[in-house]
Amino acid sequence: MTNVIETARGSVAEPLAGGRLTIDLAALAENYRMLARLSAPAETAAVVKGDAYGIGIAHAVPALLAAGCRRFFVALPAEGAAVRRAAPDADIIVLNGLFDAETAAHYARERLIPVLNTQSDLALWEAHGWDGEVPRPCVIHVDTGMNRLGLTLERARVLAGENALTGALTPLLLMSHLACGDDAGHAMNRRQLEAFQAARALFPGVAASLANSAGIFLGEAYHFGLTRPGVALYGGAAVSGVANPMRPVVTAEARVVQVRRAAAGETVSYGAPRPLDRDTLIAVVAAGYADGYPRSASGAGVPLRDRVAAGAAGWIGGRTVPLLGRVTMDLTMFDVTDLGPDAVAVGDTIELFGPNMPIDAVAAAAGTIGYELLTGLGRRYHRRYTGEAG
Numbered sequence: 001m002t003n004v005i006e007t008a009r010g011s012v013a014e015p016l017a018g019g020r021l022t023i024d025l026a027a028l029a030e031n032y033r034m035l036a037r038l039s040a041p042a043e044t045a046a047v048v049k050g051d052a053y054g055i056g057i058a059h060a061v062p063a064l065l066a067a068g069c070r071r072f073f074v075a076l077p078a079e080g081a082a083v084r085r086a087a088p089d090a091d092i093i094v095l096n097g098l099f100d101a102e103t104a105a106h107y108a109r110e111r112l113i114p115v116l117n118t119q120s121d122l123a124l125w126e127a128h129g130w131d132g133e134v135p136r137p138c139v140i141h142v143d144t145g146m147n148r149l150g151l152t153l154e155r156a157r158v159l160a161g162e163n164a165l166t167g168a169l170t171p172l173l174l175m176s177h178l179a180c181g182d183d184a185g186h187a188m189n190r191r192q193l194e195a196f197q198a199a200r201a202l203f204p205g206v207a208a209s210l211a212n213s214a215g216i217f218l219g220e221a222y223h224f225g226l227t228r229p230g231v232a233l234y235g236g237a238a239v240s241g242v243a244n245p246m247r248p249v250v251t252a253e254a255r256v257v258q259v260r261r262a263a264a265g266e267t268v269s270y271g272a273p274r275p276l277d278r279d280t281l282i283a284v285v286a287a288g289y290a291d292g293y294p295r296s297a298s299g300a301g302v303p304l305r306d307r308v309a310a311g312a313a314g315w316i317g318g319r320t321v322p323l324l325g326r327v328t329m330d331l332t333m334f335d336v337t338d339l340g341p342d343a344v345a346v347g348d349t350i351e352l353f354g355p356n357m358p359i360d361a362v363a364a365a366a367g368t369i370g371y372e373l374l375t376g377l378g379r380r381y382h383r384r385y386t387g388e389a390g
């Protein structure tokens with residue numbers, strides 16, 4: 001069932017690469033189906049912006065289609081065209097809205113559905129969103145507290161009144177976005193839910209969407225007609241402070257290029273931070289911040305993060321191995337002393353994140369979130385896709 005395919009696109013040949021990304025498309029499909037079960041009876045779309053959170057639209061979209069997904073959200077019109085190549089018949093919704101008249105033509109050509117966020121989006125779509133005499137579908141975004149994109153509730157009220165008369169817009173969906181969904185107890189969630197219900201009343205008969213990944217876990221009241229998970233599809237933790245039920249999709253491993261001994265009192269990496277407190281066996285791997293492995297994961301090795309006692313860790317031979325010193329552009333050092341003198345050899349790989357080293361733990365050590373590690377995955381890895389459907 002699990003067939004392994006190699007891709008030339010965005011992938012470096014394995015013998016020439018410092019690290020390997022294994023992207024498990026079966027886990028992606030399983031995560032989709034789990035989120036769809038949790039969302040039902042609401043429909044579940046997939047957010048594939050940022051090149052499907054770094055894993056590659058060209059592979060993610062077919063896997064999601066095979067798992068039953070029929071609607072995709074992207075951030076930008078250019079991303080919409082990439083999804084269109086992989087999904088000739090799907091609904092493709094572009095979150096960041098229309099930019100100008102020229103972009104509106106691109107929407108027509110690629111049959112993209114814009115999210116109308118602003119007064120200018122509304123005017124552009126009223127002018128350009130026509131297929132001959134027939135208005136093309138759009139999504140109306142109402143801001144309920146995020147203050148990022150979306151019409152105010154007052155503007156939406158005016159629009160609803162006008163549109164009831166003119167019928168200039170054909171909204172497929174009314175949407176809003178949660179600011180604090182990852183914190184189930186946050187009072188903001190209920191406030192946004194109430195504001196969204198008020199907005200919904202303005203557009204009777206139009207389907208609604210509020211929940212991102214985290215919103216799905218807030219429960220049925222937040223699901224409406226369509227949920228739009230992103231990070232949870234890719235195995236990231238959507239909700240903070242609870243066990244992450246999703247299957248990891250991305251495994252990043254880096255090749256060991258040297259194993260060396262350093263004596264107690266010596267230092268490791270740039271800046272010569274805190275001397276080693278014991279004789280140490282160091283595994284040097286060929287990946288660093290140029291591969292999207294964050295420099296801030298160095299923990300105490302980076303002056304700005306002095307307050308963090310330890311940085312991130314890798315995983316090899318059934319053990320967690322702490323990062324030593326600063327992450328450099330192309331190389332990172334790990335302390336493998338506890339594995340014994342001959343356990344690690346040149347050519348072995350250390351897991352930077354994946355099933356044994358949760359991406360969100362590495363992100364937390366680096367002062368960031370799994371989303372940023374995924375979307376920042378470097379272009380120097382060998383990429384291997386497993387678990388392709390069919």
Ligand SMILES: *Cc1c(COP(=O)(O)O)cnc(C)c1O
Pocket residue numbers: 047049095176177211212213214228229230231232238
């Ligand atoms: C990115 C995004 C999502 C997906 O969010 P996740 O937290 O990754 O599930 C959904 N809706 C909007 C408007 C977004 O910008």
